[in-house]
Amino acid sequence: xxxxxxxxxxxxxxxxxxxxxxxxxxxxxxxxxxxxxxxxxxxxxxxxxxxxxxxxxxxxxxxxxxxxxxxxxxxxxxxxxxxxxxxxxxxxxxxxxxxxxxxxxxxxxxxxxxxxxxxxxxxxxxxxxxxxxxxxxxxxxxxxxxxxxxxxxxxxxxxxxxxxxxxxx
Amino acid sequence: xxxxxxxxxxxxxxxxxxxxxxxxxxxxxxxxxxxxxxxxxxxxxxxxxxxxxxxxxxxxxxxxxxxxxxxxxxxxxxxxxxxxxxxxxxxxxxxxxxxxxxxxxxxxxxxxxxxxxxxxxxxxxxxxxxxxxxxxxxxxxxxxxxxxxxxxxxxxxxxxxxxxxxxxx
DNA sequence: TGGCGATAGTTGTTCCGTCAACCAATTTGG
DNA sequence: CCAAATTGGTTGACGGAACAACTATCGCCA
Numbered sequence: 001x002x003x004x005x006x007x008x009x010x011x012x013x014x015x016x017x018x019x020x021x022x023x024x025x026x027x028x029x030x031x032x033x034x035x036x037x038x039x040x041x042x043x044x045x046x047x048x049x050x051x052x053x054x055x056x057x058x059x060x061x062x063x064x065x066x067x068x069x070x071x072x073x074x075x076x077x078x079x080x081x082x083x084x085x086x087x088x089x090x091x092x093x094x095x096x097x098x099x100x101x102x103x104x105x106x107x108x109x110x111x112x113x114x115x116x117x118x119x120x121x122x123x124x125x126x127x128x129x130x131x132x133x134x135x136x137x138x139x140x141x142x143x144x145x146x147x148x149x150x151x152x153x154x155x156x157x158x159x160x161x162x163x164x165x166x167x168x169x
Numbered sequence: 170x171x172x173x174x175x176x177x178x179x180x181x182x183x184x185x186x187x188x189x190x191x192x193x194x195x196x197x198x199x200x201x202x203x204x205x206x207x208x209x210x211x212x213x214x215x216x217x218x219x220x221x222x223x224x225x226x227x228x229x230x231x232x233x234x235x236x237x238x239x240x241x242x243x244x245x246x247x248x249x250x251x252x253x254x255x256x257x258x259x260x261x262x263x264x265x266x267x268x269x270x271x272x273x274x275x276x277x278x279x280x281x282x283x284x285x286x287x288x289x290x291x292x293x294x295x296x297x298x299x300x301x302x303x304x305x306x307x308x309x310x311x312x313x314x315x316x317x318x319x320x321x322x323x324x325x326x327x328x329x330x331x332x333x334x335x336x337x338x
Numbered sequence: 339t340g341g342c343g344a345t346a347g348t349t350g351t352t353c354c355g356t357c358a359a360c361c362a363a364t365t366t367g368g
Numbered sequence: 369c370c371a372a373a374t375t376g377g378t379t380g381a382c383g384g385a386a387c388a389a390c391t392a393t394c395g396c397c398a
Contacts, residue, residue: 019317071355079354115172128316144297
């Protein structure tokens with residue numbers, strides 16, 4: 001099959017997107033690790049739990065929300081449980097399933113980490129963008145996620161309702 | 170200090186950007202590993218070398234172009250050298266420095282991997298975007314990189330000139 | 339010219355993610 | 369109603385990445 005190479009505009013956009021995707025996780029991770037002793041993924045897991053009802057989610061749901069594989073999530077939650085931030089217990093109605101619940105210490109950790117993290121996100125992302133660009137970014141990311149995550153699992157919690165007054169992502 | 174929380178529009182854009190940043194590297198890696206036995210980072214390293222003059226770069230320059238730390242690059246290049254894709258040799262003029270040169274087999278590997286990779290990029294990214302969104306993405310990524318990579322090291326090779334007819338990124 | 343700080347790379351340790359294999363519970367189809 | 373397939377989750381082995389410590393060379397300046 002004949003390769004459809006990227007044209008000049010696409011190539012320029014692509015090089016910059018790769019750079020962002022390569023650099024952004026490191027920036028987020030560095031700030032959170034330094035200030036809170038959490039990786040960005042660990043923080044994201046705790047934040048998802050903090051916003052769930054009963055601060056509890058099944059492992060499978062949590063994996064979908066964080067776009068993690070089940071083995072990865074299992075390892076991470078085991079470590080978080082060892083640090084007393086999460087508690088695991090079997091589901092009553094389906095004995096195959098495991099529920100993960102945020103502990104009090106886990107909730108405190110999210111609440112303590114959130115302001116610094118949001119400040120980092122603001123400095124590195126939103127302070128650099130106009131409000132028009134924020135809207136464009138929303139549209140572009142939505143379009144990409146239709147390919148990368150067709151079922152929209154990662155953003156399921158955010159589709160319908162606003163989430164004011166909760167710890168930020 | 171009072172935390173400047175994200176407003177609703179920022180939060181919506183942010184959740185989606187995190188999802189993209191989390192999912193995109195995995196998609197690229199999976200395709201390249203399956204079809205070419207290379208990680209995306211390894212492919213990127215080889216591609217940078219293939220576009221350099223003499224297909225040769227100093228380790229430090231290569232690290233900047235790929236936004237890698239020197240230790241990470243050193244490990245990767247050692248493995249690539251073990252597979253015969255790259256050759257390392259000391260710099261004549263500065264005996265501290267090491268040059269990395271793409272071998273013939275390395276060049277063949279990049280050329281063989283490029284079409285499948287570009288096809289994956291097209292399917293997962295550009296086929297989902299309008300040409301207007303591609304231009305917006307360019308602008309947004311540029312704005313973010315001013316914070317994430319102030320010196321513009323990662324995109325240094327692409328700033329001035331077009332690069333037609335070379336293996337794609 | 340000789341000594342000190344800066345620069346260029348490598349090596350080793352430790353941690354995290356992926357993959358494959360595995361077990362347990364549940365659903366489905368004959 | 370029982371066997372087979374599917375789902376839910378954990379574990380262990382392996383490979384890659386970050387970080388720190390180390391060696392070697394260079395440039396500067398007294």
